[in-house]
Amino acid sequence: MHAQRFTALTALAAASALVLSGCAGGNAAPAADITAEPEYSGTLSILTKFAGEPLGPYFENLAAEYEELHPEVTIELIQETDQSVKDKTKTLTASGALPDIYFTWAGNWAQNFIDGGLAADLTEVIEPGTEWGDTFGEASLSAFQVDGKYFGIPLYNNGKFMGYNTKIFDEVGIEVPTTFEELIESCAPIRAAGYEPIAFGNKDGWPALHYLQQLFAYNVPSDVLHADFSPATATLDDPGYVTSLEQFKTLVDECTDTGTGTNGVLYSTAQEALAGGRAAMYYQEILEFDTVTAEGNVVTPEMFGIFPLPVPEGAKGNPGAIEGSPEGYLINAKSPQAALAVDFMKFATSLENATVLSSPPYGQPSTIVGAVTPETSSAAVFDGITQVNEASELIIWLDTVTVPEVADAWLAGGEALISGGSTPEQVLESVRNASHSAE
């Protein structure tokens, strides 16, 4: 018995040693000095979200050009996909191995790094009024602004619009709806003509939140909405929430063919329904425009139009708000290469490189003023980015603007609302509970 216990303890100790050995030590790196003159030598590590086609070569080409300009510098690229970048970032952060430059979404994701002291304060070099800062659209920079300080380098902008097939609209004889009620009314004649009015797939959960966040922006007063994003100040009792949830449910029931089964449909299936000419509309991000009208699809760029989700009549929020936010990069606050990292990002966001990013095959609308033009980008992308720049307010995605617990409650609530499992009031109650718990 004693021997057995001894061997068991030995095994446990050995296993623990394996785990803990990696935790020992730590890299005491000096704080980032972003204003220092960069030393053009050493290795610069960058974590991107551009893995795969067609985006993969963008940073590879940038790195090759930068290395050619500065032969003593080696760029180490870690390219991840939209799916894997979260896990990779979490693991690298936990192991204290965060690269010198790393990708971030705006909102809560970036906030975590800023709060954790892992993002360098770039105010001195990027705030509006500085040489570099003035090359960006101001709204893009403010997406990464916390307490008056600027932390992020917005690389490309994004916004959500209803993309539609102009040929189907002409065939059915309907105009672009100007109110949410008109949008719902337009669905019946489109369906009668043999098309799915609005293609919608919510298998991933977030597509529903994109509708909801835009409706919240329309129906809930802006100051209330922003206070409700933070559990510390949230009350989530504005009647605009229930109105928005009801409007969303009406849209699902009246305008989609999938109805209560929408939770089983991939967003890419919905995207393909518009691209294949089977659906009249699909609510999508600017980054998807060129995919929907790509060569080989039924919908050509000439047949493709966009409009913001129409504002409901009598809405009490901000009718000029558009849902969307830039995505960008942070510089590791502990990076000894911070000055070099800033220099690389200045190179990456030069007008020339920003124009390349905004043009096919990349099609990522740069945040640099003047990079997106009718010559470099498709008409829809140019139109979308112009509307985003002119919007009175940019509302960040619901699943990234708030804390994960509340975002999860919204995700579950959106799905329950679609399937008919919960009423709008029940959804709001569950989100309120999650917000109280997170407080």
Added chain:
Amino acid sequence: MVTRLSFAGVIARVFMWTFLLCLVVVVIYPLTWMVLNGFKTNAELFGNPFALPMQWDWDNYAAAWNRGVSNYLTTSILVTITSTIATVFISAWAAYGLTRVDIPLSRTASTVILGGLMLAPTVALVPLVKMFQSMGLYNTFWALLILYTAFRIPFTTFLIRAYMIDLPREVDEAAEVDGASRWTAFWRIILPMCRPIIISVIILHILFAWNEYLFAMVFTSGTDMQTLPVGLTSLMSKHGTDYPVVFAGMVIAALPVVVLFFACQRYFIKGLADGIGK
């Protein structure tokens, strides 16, 4: 002699054959669907997902190959082969030492090795990243080789040890009388006697290394170093995926294992039956 089946016997056979045919369809149909969709366009795939392709050209397969699948395939094959050899050899040698040689604290050593079975890979992820970064092994072929070998040694040793422990002691004594060294006894006598379990653990390790995702995702990046399971996800993008190319990539990824299975079918079945199910 012809035996006449009873009515109940015929019904039972009909049911059995129907059941087996259904099973075949359930297994074969998704695979066939995957292969066929590799020949379609995105529009065809979403428009008529169950129809035959309009054209039988290999563009999607070529596109998948050129978009990094050739690199992923090479890395996967190399990692699988090397880690299989390393794991099986080290485990067999360890099992031999633990079961056939009188060494002090052999029970403790057994428990320590088998204790590794309790260590979930996710628990060790963060310290391992830190260690591999400091050792310069992060994003290298060696990282995957070491991880795949180290994390499979406990399970593989456990299986081989369980088989070796039942082999008669007299074999070792006879070898010793004939003047065989420990190495000769292991290599020439014990290891060949363990063939069924060795085949079983080889099969299990190949399946593990070929399909492993977590370590490959965390410890590698870029087309030069990623394995097939991770690399195939790079073919998909949130803002537009060419699904036929992804299907073509999946077919290419599945092909080596399918070919291996048919080529070594006899060993697969016999190995698993004789080894683990002994």
